[in-house]
Amino acid sequence: MALEKLSSNKSFEGDLIKYKFKSSALGDLDTQFNLFLPANASKSKVPVLFYLSGLTCTEDNAAQKGSFLGPAAQEGVAIVFPDTSPRGAGIEGETDVWTFGVGAGFYVDATNPKYAKHYNMLTHVTLELPKVIQEAGLPIDFSRQSIFGHSMGGHGALTLYLNSLRTGKKQYRSCSAFAPVSNPINCPWGQKALGEFLKGGVEEAKEQYDATELISQLGGKPVHILIDYGTSDKFYQEGQLLPENFLKAARDVGYDEVQVRVRSQDGYDHSYYFMSTFGADHIHFHANFLKA
Numbered sequence: 358m359a360l361e362k363l364s365s366n367k368s369f370e371g372d373l374i375k376y377k378f379k380s381s382a383l384g385d386l387d388t389q390f391n392l393f394l395p396a397n398a399s400k401s402k403v404p405v406l407f408y409l410s411g412l413t414c415t416e417d418n419a420a421q422k423g424s425f426l427g428p429a430a431q432e433g434v435a436i437v438f439p440d441t442s443p444r445g446a447g448i449e450g451e452t453d454v455w456t457f458g459v460g461a462g463f464y465v466d467a468t469n470p471k472y473a474k475h476y477n478m479l480t481h482v483t484l485e486l487p488k489v490i491q492e493a494g495l496p497i498d499f500s501r502q503s504i505f506g507h508s509m510g511g512h513g514a515l516t517l518y519l520n521s522l523r524t525g526k527k528q529y530r531s532c533s534a535f536a537p538v539s540n541p542i543n544c545p546w547g548q549k550a551l552g553e554f555l556k557g558g559v560e561e562a563k564e565q566y567d568a569t570e571l572i573s574q575l576g577g578k579p580v581h582i583l584i585d586y587g588t589s590d591k592f593y594q595e596g597q598l599l600p601e602n603f604l605k606a607a608r609d610v611g612y613d614e615v616q617v618r619v620r621s622q623d624g625y626d627h628s629y630y631f632m633s634t635f636g637a638d639h640i641h642f643h644a645n646f647l648k649a
């Protein structure tokens with residue numbers, strides 16, 4: 358699982374480095390990720406944020422246009438940008454629609470035998486990437502991790518975070534999301550993807566792959582969650598995101614505005630123009646917990 362360095366660009370006094378390796382979680386396919394290391398990583402290990410991207414993205418979209426690197430450099434926090442799915446599995450149907458399959462792995466470990474060898478983005482993000490980065494001797498302190506993401510990646514961030522609390526692993530200190538798919542078992546994107554990846558379909562997804570179900574189950578355990586969505590987001594308007602369902606579930610089990618903050622941003626859409634507007638807020642939010 359040796360890392361191959363593909364490129365390195367200096368940015369905000371730190372470095373954005375692209376790596377490639379053969380991923381066993383993804384069925385021995387090559388995968389790539391970007392790592393932003395702030396300047397202070399040359400002196401001591403730094404905390405890390407995982408950023409999970411949305412549908413159709415690669416490891417590059419957010420690194421190039423999320424406007425996250427400046428605030429991360431200022432806070433002295435690294436960011437890992439994984440890809441959004443395995444690539445090159447050659448499974449029939451995996452490239453038919455942009456909302457499922459290649460570029461749309463939904464951060465699950467597939468249980469449907471058709472996808473189970475390759476579509477294991479949950480293991481890839483939570484276990485494999487920390488392991489390969491650590492084994493490569495890169496200066497990351499994995500006892501200080503947080504997670505954020507956009508759209509499908511917002512679903513990934515919320516479910517990975519809430520699951521790590523549900524199971525007692527507490528891998529991440531905080532979670533934030535831009536326009537997350539917040540209740541996938543009740544929206545067309547989620548029903549299609551979870552229905553195909555999981556042999557038990559949407560019913561199987563309830564336990565660990567639906568943020569709204571998870572927050573209801575957790576009720577009471579301390580959480581640190583920030584969510585932004587835009588009122589002019591067409592996917593919000595067509596009912597793919599359902600942040601109100603997540604918010605209602607959180608309030609119903611007693612979470613207040615400090616623990617679960619959901620902000621409706623007037624006039625913003627689903628794009629990186631929206632995310633880059635609020636990116637610094639998210640980085641500073643996480644830094645509070647990562648540097649505590």
Ligand SMILES: N[C@@H](CCC(=O)N[C@@H](CS)C(=O)NCC(=O)O)C(=O)O
Pocket residue numbers: 410411412413414418455507508509627628629
């Ligand atoms: N291809 C889709 C849009 C896909 C899309 O908006 N993807 C979001 C994540 S859900 C994204 O970040 N796209 C890449 C980008 O904007 O750089 C469409 O035809 O409507």
